[in-house]
Amino acid sequence: MDIIPNNKYDSIYADLKNRIKQDEFQYQDKLPSETNLVLQYNCSRNTLRRAIKKLGADGYVQSVRGKGVIVIYNSHLENDLIKNGNHSFSQMADRNKIKFKTTVLLFDEIEVDKKLSLESTFPIGTPVYYIKRLRSIGSDNYIVEENYFMRKVVKDLTINIAQDSVYKYLNEVLNEPIATTKRILTIGLADEQDKKYLDLKTYNAIPIVTNYSFTNDGTMFEYTVSHHRPDKFIFYDQNETNPVSFMLNN
Amino acid sequence: MDIIPNNKYDSIYADLKNRIKQDEFQYQDKLPSETNLVLQYNCSRNTLRRAIKKLGADGYVQSVRGKGVIVIYNSHLENDLIKNGNHSFSQMADRNKIKFKTTVLLFDEIEVDKKLSLESTFPIGTPVYYIKRLRSIGSDNYIVEENYFMRKVVKDLTINIAQDSVYKYLNEVLNEPIATTKRILTIGLADEQDKKYLDLKTYNAIPIVTNYSFTNDGTMFEYTVSHHRPDKFIFYDQNETNPVSFMLNN
DNA sequence: TTGTAAAACTAGTTTAAACAAGTTATACTA
DNA sequence: TAGTATAACTTGTTTAAACTAGTTTTACAA
Numbered sequence: 001m002d003i004i005p006n007n008k009y010d011s012i013y014a015d016l017k018n019r020i021k022q023d024e025f026q027y028q029d030k031l032p033s034e035t036n037l038v039l040q041y042n043c044s045r046n047t048l049r050r051a052i053k054k055l056g057a058d059g060y061v062q063s064v065r066g067k068g069v070i071v072i073y074n075s076h077l078e079n080d081l082i083k084n085g086n087h088s089f090s091q092m093a094d095r096n097k098i099k100f101k102t103t104v105l106l107f108d109e110i111e112v113d114k115k116l117s118l119e120s121t122f123p124i125g126t127p128v129y130y131i132k133r134l135r136s137i138g139s140d141n142y143i144v145e146e147n148y149f150m151r152k153v154v155k156d157l158t159i160n161i162a163q164d165s166v167y168k169y170l171n172e173v174l175n176e177p178i179a180t181t182k183r184i185l186t187i188g189l190a191d192e193q194d195k196k197y198l199d200l201k202t203y204n205a206i207p208i209v210t211n212y213s214f215t216n217d218g219t220m221f222e223y224t225v226s227h228h229r230p231d232k233f234i235f236y237d238q239n240e241t242n243p244v245s246f247m248l249n250n
Numbered sequence: 251m252d253i254i255p256n257n258k259y260d261s262i263y264a265d266l267k268n269r270i271k272q273d274e275f276q277y278q279d280k281l282p283s284e285t286n287l288v289l290q291y292n293c294s295r296n297t298l299r300r301a302i303k304k305l306g307a308d309g310y311v312q313s314v315r316g317k318g319v320i321v322i323y324n325s326h327l328e329n330d331l332i333k334n335g336n337h338s339f340s341q342m343a344d345r346n347k348i349k350f351k352t353t354v355l356l357f358d359e360i361e362v363d364k365k366l367s368l369e370s371t372f373p374i375g376t377p378v379y380y381i382k383r384l385r386s387i388g389s390d391n392y393i394v395e396e397n398y399f400m401r402k403v404v405k406d407l408t409i410n411i412a413q414d415s416v417y418k419y420l421n422e423v424l425n426e427p428i429a430t431t432k433r434i435l436t437i438g439l440a441d442e443q444d445k446k447y448l449d450l451k452t453y454n455a456i457p458i459v460t461n462y463s464f465t466n467d468g469t470m471f472e473y474t475v476s477h478h479r480p481d482k483f484i485f486y487d488q489n490e491t492n493p494v495s496f497m498l499n500n
Numbered sequence: 501t502t503g504t505a506a507a508a509c510t511a512g513t514t515t516a517a518a519c520a521a522g523t524t525a526t527a528c529t530a
Numbered sequence: 531t532a533g534t535a536t537a538a539c540t541t542g543t544t545t546a547a548a549c550t551a552g553t554t555t556t557a558c559a560a
Contacts, residue, residue: 007513028468033540044515049541057307062430062468065541066522070468072430076371077462121326180312180322185485187437187457205455205480207437212327218278218312218320230455235435237487257543283510294545299511315511316552 012041012051020060020073027076031061031069059238100142106132107159109151120148120223121212127151131162134197144197145226153221170215178222180214185235194227203230262291262301270310270323277326281311281319309488350392356382357409359401370398370473371462377401381412384447394447395476403471420465428472430464435485444477453480 005011016037019025031037037048052069055061060073112126122128128148135143147166149157153176154166161169170176188208190200200206206227213222255261266287269275281287281302288298302319305311310323362376372378378398385393397416399407403426404416411419420426438458440450448456456477463472 009513035540046516047514050513052541059430059432062464062466063541064467064522066524066539067467068523068540072464072468072470074371074470077432121324179490180309181489182309182327183487183489185435185487187453187455187480187483189452202439203437203455205437205453207457214312214322216312217314217317218322220322220324230437233437235485237433237435239431239433240429259543285510296546297544300543302511313511314552316509316554318510318553 008041008043009047009050009054012043012048013054015041016051016055017058017060020055020071021075023075025071027071027074029071030067031071033068056240057238062240100135100137102163102165103134103136104131104159104162105134105144106130107162112148116148121220122148122150122223129154129157129162133162140229140232141197141199142229142232143226144193145224148223150219150221153215153219176215178213179216182212182214184210186210188227190227198227198229199231200229201231206230207233207235258291258293259297259300259304262293262298263304265291266301266305267308267310270305270321271325273325275321277321277324279321280317281321283318306490307488312490350385350387352413352415353384353386354381354409354412355384355394356380357412362398366398371470372398372400372473379404379407379412383412390479390482391447391449392479392482393476394443395474398473400469400471403465403469426465428463429466432462432464434460436460438477440477448477448479449481450479451481456480457483457485 005014016025016031025031031052032040034045034048034052038045041048052061052063056063060071061069062072063069108130110128110130112120112122112124112128114124116122117124117126128150131147131149133145133147134141135145147162149166151157154170157166157169167178170178186208187205190198190204190206194200194206198206207230209226209228211222211224211226212220213224214220255264266275266281275281282290284295284298284302288295291298302311302313306313310321311319312322313319358380360378360380362370362372362374362378364374366372367374367376378400381397381399383395383397384391385395397412399416401407404420407416407419417428420428436458437455440448440454440456444450444456450456457480459476459478461472461474461476462470463474464470
């Protein structure tokens, strides 16, 4: 769930995050001033500010010019999140973070046709792996998904790898880490496949997540559409409004 | 939709974004090198890098050490977004950005009870405005929402203000800009109110967005639950994976 | 011609310093 | 005592420079 910092600013970020989570700095408290923290961490003001900026982007703190940095992390809210959904979508979406059991329903090599090209933005004729997979934890199915992986990038994919983790394979074997993911979430009516595999209860509509993933060097190598079980689905989002900005067309 | 930059880095960010959108730098192209751009914009390397970092966070470019900065903005994809949903959720969520017609269904002053306190994280007894509003564009209803505004922050709220924009009132009259919003998205079964106001077609489930908003100085002043019309709902998300990080529990 | 080492690129990290622009505390004045 | 100007905080912006760590090009040697 967490990262191994190999920079000064990342380790300061991680440490401050811990201190917040362990209630040393509580909800609505002010962090020590920059000058003070610079002494604590024996670093430059820039490096410290970089750590704080990241904490802000992740919704832990909020900086106010002239006043200080206020903690807005609320364990109360965070706990509710876990209680409500078992697994947050931000975790769901990051497939490395949760150990899903994966069942491969279909494994094929195809070329992108006109219809698929339009929705995936892959050029027509691109050789891709076409995979259908079921993601589950224990006996509960959570996601049915269709993946299209560019064969030029994801070389020599096998059913075994698809059953384990394609991302792990990319990272560790092909040394081609994923760098950016663009995600679109919509609500769609459940189809026959969804009804077959997911426990829909009385729901007739489900969240559909469309994924476009890029490698390190900017090539989009994956297009994926995931159908999620609706009752356990949670998406968490955190947004910093630019305080100096105003909307032109309010 | 856009912001008025009053910083150097924001104006560089805005300019580069425009140049990307106007196809001067196309999908998969490399931006000019930092050294080059520093000359173009007559700024320091730090300031330029700050602009590029923001472009990266917004999904326009991706930096690769040793190589350069690659454009991953695809007008194709972006256009599809608009075509599919009319209005993206990121716009929807930012209520200042789209001109919804707002109908106030209920306007009341209450104190937070135990039940509301648990879901909102407002302390029991907090005086709040309790408002129900319908958001529509033309004759189409998009959102039914319940707002709870802290009366200590949002002073002297009236039905007229609620019918216009509470955020505008906060910003321009009370000079209390909103700084951070935490958002949780779940799928719920439509209730009687949803059926009454929203055009659900055959859907029996809808996206529900729960909002926690903070002022400049870290006080959570708003708790809002919005029920959205499912067929027009789109959420767009952009995620940069830390390339130097690895998951501990893969 | 091919392979390899070096040089010339690219972006990433860290420090330092000066100044701007807010907020709070202090001290002085009426 | 009350009000106000000032000094002493706070974070925000910008520039500069040195170094690190990747990638690509160049040039030389086999």
